[in-house]
Amino acid sequence: EVQLVQSGAEVKKPGESLRISCKGSGYSFTSHWISWVRQMPGKGLEWMGRIDPSDSYTNYSPSFQGHVTMSADKSISTAYLQWSSLKASDTAMYYCARGGGDSMDVWGQGTTVTVSS
Amino acid sequence: QSALTQPASVSGSPGQSITISCTGTSSDVGGYNYVSWYQQHPGKAPKLMIYDVSNRPSGVSNRFSGSKSGNTASLTISGLQAEDEADYYCSSYTTSSTRVFGGGTKLTVL
Numbered sequence: 403e404v405q406l407v408q409s410g411a412e413v414k415k416p417g418e419s420l421r422i423s424c425k426g427s428g429y430s431f432t433s434h435w436i437s438w439v440r441q442m443p444g445k446g447l448e449w450m451g452r453i454d455p456s457d458s459y460t461n462y463s464p465s466f467q468g469h470v471t472m473s474a475d476k477s478i479s480t481a482y483l484q485w486s487s488l489k490a491s492d493t494a495m496y497y498c499a500r501g502g503g504d505s506m507d508v509w510g511q512g513t514t515v516t517v518s519s
Numbered sequence: 520q521s522a523l524t525q526p527a528s529v530s531g532s533p534g535q536s537i538t539i540s541c542t543g544t545s546s547d548v549g550g551y552n553y554v555s556w557y558q559q560h561p562g563k564a565p566k567l568m569i570y571d572v573s574n575r576p577s578g579v580s581n582r583f584s585g586s587k588s589g590n591t592a593s594l595t596i597s598g599l600q601a602e603d604e605a606d607y608y609c610s611s612y613t614t615s616s617t618r619v620f621g622g623g624t625k626l627t628v629l
Binding site for chain 1: 553555566567571608617622
């Protein structure tokens with residue numbers, strides 16, 4: 403079964419760093435882009451960017467460029483999304499999904515990130 | 520990069536058909552046949568319903584169909600069922616090699 407499994411919920415303070423993960427299984431991890439999508443509480447989906455796990459090439463939405471960093475470790479079929487200094491406005495559900503330029507056909511279960519002092 | 524424009528809400532009775540529009544520009548919807556549609560039930564991850572404007576993934580009901588004319592894409596759901604009640608999002612590839620979502624449409628089955 404093709405699936406993406408994300409890391410668990412996080413509660414952080416403003417200014418802290420964070421890295422969340424997305425592990426793929428059931429398919430060739432390096433053959434498909436991984437996209438990251440943000441959903442703030444009660445709001446819609448926002449495409450953050452994508453990474454090619456085969457060479458870690460990234461492509462960010464202008465809205466997120468410089469605010470987050472995407473990376474991947476193809477040896478363990480895992481993609482990462484990280485922040486160096488969290489803000490309260492980063493509080494959201496974050497999804498990883500297989501695909502990038504074309505459609506996103508497989509989605510992770512989501513990781514809730516709560517940033518509060 | 521602006522979000523694609525979708526109606527905030529649509530509604531229909533069981534058995535009826537509804538259409539959700541998704542309007543962009545020549546830099547996204549109008550420029551590529553890479554429009555996809557996603558269904559999201561409350562508390563759940565999104566699910567791909569239509570890709571490349573009008574193609575259905577395996578397992579998606581043929582009651583769901585997609586089309587595009589100019590800068591506007593559409594999702595049509597025929598034979599509405601209670602289980603179709605959800606939020607629907609369109610998405611398109613863009614000239615910046617990025618993707619953009621619509622603001623989402625809440626479908627209510629009356």
